[in-house]
Amino acid sequence: MNERAEHHLLRLRLVCAAFLASLVAYGALVTFLPAPDPPPLPQSAGLAWGLLALAVLNLVTVMPVYRAMLSGPRRVYTHSRDVAPLLQAHFVAHVVAYARLEAVPILGLLLFFTAARHDWFWIFTTAAAVGMLMLWPTREKVASLLGDSAALV
Secondary structure, X not given: OOHHHHHHHHHHHHHHHHHHHHHHHHHHHHHHOOOOXXXXXXXXXXXXXXXXXXXHHHHHHHHHHXXXXXXXXXXXXXXXXXXXXXXXXXXXXXXXXXXXXXXXXXXXXXXXXXXXXXXXXHHHXXXXXXXXXXXXXXXXXXXXXXXXXXXXX
């Protein structure tokens, strides 16, 4: 891979690591802060299921939105072979995907602070962490984006 792609990969990994670190911070917050007693919303089952539906909808649509954000720049790249706009679009698509994934544990935090539900927080955070790890930027993914099979050697 060329130097520009390597720089892109490093910058992308730093941003993605910051998003993952925020999940660790949320987990520390829930672990070390006592749950509200009594919970502000003791009858929160409806809220929990509603937020679960919102989280699932968000998780299911992360990849289609990610691909849609890259489809136009990929078409332009096939004709212009200018790598800068494609890498910028890739960076923005990753940030948007990671931000959407980070919204899921924030919904879990909402349940923790309103209903004292640790279990829902950890379910939401685990789902977001798995999504972030699946989207983790690798050299192979960037090389595939650029259509550069020689970079994999």
